[in-house]
Amino acid sequence: MGAHHPERPERLSAIEDQLIASGLESFLTRYDAPLATDEQLARVHPLEYVKAIREYAPSSGTVHLDPDTAMNPFSLQAALRAAGAAVLAADLVLTRKHNSAFCAVRPPGHHACRARPMGFCIFNNVAVAARHAIHAHGLERVAIIDFDVHHGNGTEDIFEGDEQVLMASIFQHPFYPYSGTDHPAPNMHNVPLSAGSGSKELKKAVIEEWLPALEEFRPEMVLFSAGFDAHLEDDMAMLRFTDADYAWVTEQVKAVADRHAKGRMVSMLEGGYALSALGRSAVQHIKVLAGLN
Ligand SMILES: [Zn+2]
Numbered sequence: 001m002g003a004h005h006p007e008r009p010e011r012l013s014a015i016e017d018q019l020i021a022s023g024l025e026s027f028l029t030r031y032d033a034p035l036a037t038d039e040q041l042a043r044v045h046p047l048e049y050v051k052a053i054r055e056y057a058p059s060s061g062t063v064h065l066d067p068d069t070a071m072n073p074f075s076l077q078a079a080l081r082a083a084g085a086a087v088l089a090a091d092l093v094l095t096r097k098h099n100s101a102f103c104a105v106r107p108p109g110h111h112a113c114r115a116r117p118m119g120f121c122i123f124n125n126v127a128v129a130a131r132h133a134i135h136a137h138g139l140e141r142v143a144i145i146d147f148d149v150h151h152g153n154g155t156e157d158i159f160e161g162d163e164q165v166l167m168a169s170i171f172q173h174p175f176y177p178y179s180g181t182d183h184p185a186p187n188m189h190n191v192p193l194s195a196g197s198g199s200k201e202l203k204k205a206v207i208e209e210w211l212p213a214l215e216e217f218r219p220e221m222v223l224f225s226a227g228f229d230a231h232l233e234d235d236m237a238m239l240r241f242t243d244a245d246y247a248w249v250t251e252q253v254k255a256v257a258d259r260h261a262k263g264r265m266v267s268m269l270e271g272g273y274a275l276s277a278l279g280r281s282a283v284q285h286i287k288v289l290a291g292l293n
Helices: 010-022 047-056 075-094 125-137 153-159 199-217 243-260 275-289
Strands: 063-066 069-071 100-103 142-146 165-172 188-193 221-226 265-269
Touching: 010 275, 047 075, 069 075, 075 100, 075 125, 075 221, 075 265, 100 275, 125 142, 125 153, 125 221, 125 265, 142 153, 142 199, 142 243, 153 165, 153 188, 165 199, 188 199, 199 243, 221 243, 221 275, 243 265, 243 275, 265 275
Parallel strands: 100 265, 142 165, 142 221, 165 188, 221 265
Antiparallel strands: 063 069
């Protein structure tokens, strides 16, 4: 994204470092992310949008898609692999090769709307996973859990009114992208939290809002938009979640996945910009996903 941009390559190194330091690394199986195909992307974005992104991609220098979102000569490949990771992870989990998968990818995806890049995001990775699960594997109900500090407006844009997908989200409000409080459709379960909210407010939102909705929906697979920028050490925003909160919220959702979805979970990295907190929190989340907590 350019020098001094918070969405930087060191984010993935920070997660790698903590996977090694925690000892979790030796329990994981690794896969290289393949490139998503136009067919897979076109389940979420109009094909003209996918083609336009391919055309915007520069062979040198940087182009800006919006004030926060840029592409350099490597960005198209990275974006295609981030979305491809979503597809591969869904395949691995739905063919029972693994129960769960975490995709350590950049760029993130949840602000990417049907036909608009936004907020560091080019393709909506979690949406690509959901539609792949539905179209390629015949699932009828997929839940998306979004605990990034920012509202996943792109995911909402793609799935509002889609009865095959339930989205449960918490985010700081009022805050970028200033959406998520208008309850656009019954399948959207948004819980805006005011600045300064922490563990207590998270737990109340999950127990009172998310879990009843998830129980009623009975998802056949659970996807996470796993952003770690609501951490108290992350100065991108003003929520105050701790490392342990990420384990807790993952445990709550995993219990639903175990009951209804044969434990099938795929998690896509979204935000998280305080490197140490990002790495530690991702490890807490992955440990629960892997059943190693
Ligand atoms: Zn975010």
